[in-house]
Amino acid sequence: MRCSTPRRWTKPSKIVLAAGLIAALPHLAPPALAQDLPDLHLDALPRTPQEITRLEAATAAPTDPTQAQRFELRAGGAGTVRVRRGNDAFLQPPANLTREQAMTFRLGQALFERQWASAPASTIASDGLGPLFNARGCSNCHQRGGRGQPPVEGADHSSLFLRISVPAPDGTAGPDGIAEWIATEPHPVYGSQMQDFAIQGQQAEYHLAVDWEEIPVALNGGETASLRRPLWRPEDLAFGPLGEAAMLSPRVAPQMIGLGLLEAIPAAEILALADPDDADGDGISGRANIVWSLEFDAPMLGRFGHKAGAPSLREQSAMAFSSDIGLSTALLPAGWGDCTAAQTACRDAPDGGDETHGGLEVPDPALNLVTFYTGMLGVPARRDVSDPEVLRGRAIFHEAGCAACHRPAHVTARLRDRDDPRSFQLIWPYTDLLLHDMGEGLADHRPEGRATGTEWRTAPLWGIGLTERVSGYANFLHDGRARTLLEAILWHGGEAQSARDQIVELAPDDRAALLRFLGSL
Template identity: 60%
Template sequence: MLKFALPLHLTLRSFAWGLSCVVVGAGAYADKPAAPPVWTLGDPHLDVVPRTPQEAKRISDVTAMPTDFSVPHRFEEKSAGAATVRVANSADAFSRPSGNITFEDELNFKVGNGLFRKLWVSAPASTLASDGLGPLYNARSCQRCHIKDGRGHPPEQDDDNAISIFLRVSIPASATAIDTVKAAEIAGYIATAPDPTYGSQLQDFAVQGHASEYRLDVQYTERAIALAGGATASLRHPEYKAADLGYGPLHRDAMLSPRVAPQMIGLGLLEAIPAADILAQADPDDADGDGISGRPNVVWSVEFDRPMLGRFGLKAGSPTVKEQSAAAFAGDIGISSPLFPAGAGECTDAQTACQTAVHGDGDNRGTEIDAEGLELVSFYSRNLGVPARRDVGGVDVLRGKQVFHATGCAACHTPSFVTHRLRDQPEQSFQLIWPYTDMLLHDMGPDLADNRPEARATGREWRTPPLWGIGLTQQVSGHSYFLHDGRARSLLEAVLWHGGEAQTQRDAVVDMSIADRAALIAFLESL
């Protein structure tokens, strides 16, 4: 059970972000002064023991950037602290529980895993505990998108389904009469609304008797990149189309964004990073002049009915593991929960057959997945263990680590944090972790832009993705596709797609020697 604690008194105003909303494209609250914030950005989802001054000093020392690259940094082989797990030599490397989990909680983890893997069926069915699928959906289980708890991929050929990628969709809120008064409390919030016909994501499957919403069509064009030392690389530029629309045209102002399912490891540890530590790295006006302007996303929490720091999702659009899980049940599978109780899932009022269909919430569960089931899935997601680093003392890895820092990659991919000391989550409590993310939004330039805002994130901004486990992608997922839509086919391609705030770092990689590029990739593959 989640418990409440007094939040940290850190307001948006304390970071001098102004009282007027930032205007970014259609749908922003233009020319409307924002009321002074009456809320704080803390961690109400966690039962926190405050840090002592002595602990704060120890944390500052242990998370300081390295200066000696001749030997591994102290403790860095333990990516998740005591929660780290040994590397399994199989595709199950991301599917093990936290290394410090208790025997009793390992049972809860396994039950949560069963619910995560469960195939839902359409209602009515004799298996009352498993009915309620759809009627429109992207997958029949969580595991079908997050295969082996790893990352998804775009379709690889014409006959490959798009089960681990979908299109998000929204329109500017100014084009609708939707009530966004709560979101208006968040300075800089960019108001959007679901497409009036298709909702907030497109589902490419439907139960019998219903039409699916679309078919994802992806076309690529290749562009060669010359690298120093006579090497070359090629980037594939994707074009996405929502083909074979089942319910008429999209809204004329519809904004589409492709999303590949991300890996699941370490989510509970990311949730346990103090908001204060994340906010302390924000530099929205680039006051230090390094070209990096990380900004926190701030979202309205359905779970807590208040603004919170966004942490999860490719644009940090969700504040907690539980809320992210419930939203995925609703949007991806069409399963209702106490946080999102609509039996029709993502169906809109315009989809009358979906709204009037039989749903699976008519028994004593109340919703298609009940509160206990949602808690178990959240516990499972929170406790998927992070594998230990490999070859941390290797000559190429240490050289690559030095290149990583010298190039400025650590300005966004912050190596380490220490999590909150927590009363009721021992697995995540007071751990030195190495996720290589600042959890902030960054402008990644026009080539990676989806031109679709999400809360305070603009159409060019993405949350810095954690890098831990990235070297095991091929082993776990059977591919090496990266970025929000899987367009990059290697770690080098992923780096070469960087632009905007990371343009300088990207250009440095293009211009560096072949040996240094190889060392940088060796370091990333060790994470």
């Protein structure tokens, strides 16, 4: 952490920064764990007592939230990038990359932006698409590193897809070492994700349709907001009806910045924030999603995805290659992607597996390049940090309790590789990476691992004020229903109901100040 200790702080926050202390604080540890969860994906050094003292100070809530804190301008630590005037604000490498790392970043970017073709093709390094797919390349959904677009009138593209599963048979147990696992399994015909495109000679699984319902919400001060409730419908089903047991969850692609920094936060420090029984009585009871790692064959903390279903960026990338594009990797080696045994024509289609790479379409060197790129997209600097209205909005953010879930600051692990740009950075992502019950309004009623049908991972807020500049539109939440940040806030329920109601009751100028603060992130 390339900074000195700030001068003014409140009492230490409830985070416990020593990894070994979780076992001594059972009320903070997730009940699923009989032991600490190791960071199997990191080569990190343990925190020293001196570091723990510094970190407690650096991540504590401000004594006076109406005054700017030191270092918060650098939201992504030493790698923070300057804000671009154009729409490429989320496409920059961190400022602290070495020359060699910068070259690796550009190679990964080229693979991320590659448009894949169906097999066989003249270029074997680019074939293997499908047979079923949602996009031809990673960047099709994550355009310019930003958020995805739901299907709305006037949009030139959509990156929304449907996750699908069914309840597992009674008596099905979760993976060893993971309690409270909600047993589900892929749909017997449509798999784990519904694909709306197919290569020539194959059938796309469905067409996505939506009806929007406008819901007026009265705000204090005579103002009114309108929420847009979607009703998603899979139509033109190619392989028969889904059945009553099918559970669907719409998802749009999240923004990509700072993912490697989130991956480098020690799991112990995220787990220490969990308070599943609300032992401190603040109404917030975040839980960790513990998932089974394909790479390490062990339980790990889930960090990525709207329900924290992936433990690492490498596994998240492999899952996206398989389900979104239909490409095989060492972690998910099926050349037919998400095609099920019931989809025989799909499984019989040729794939792009290369014998020189173990029959894989995306061999490890390529997967590692894409993983590096997705983990190294730089976080833009904050704007207007010392503006009086922004500071007033930040004070309201804290007073309303928003920071209980959208935790402002973390410090990444000290990594053994001294050149790793993620190592020991004070960062400001505004998330606790935990699951929270968000109420019936946002529920998808589809469990994922330990996450229930009403729980979602706290979305990071860094860069959120640049969404429209990057993407040309502003759609928030897991399915893109919210057209503004105010709409996103008003959809909050469950654990966030109290904070949401306080914002409804704010005077209009205070509400505007809160939104101005969020726009500065």
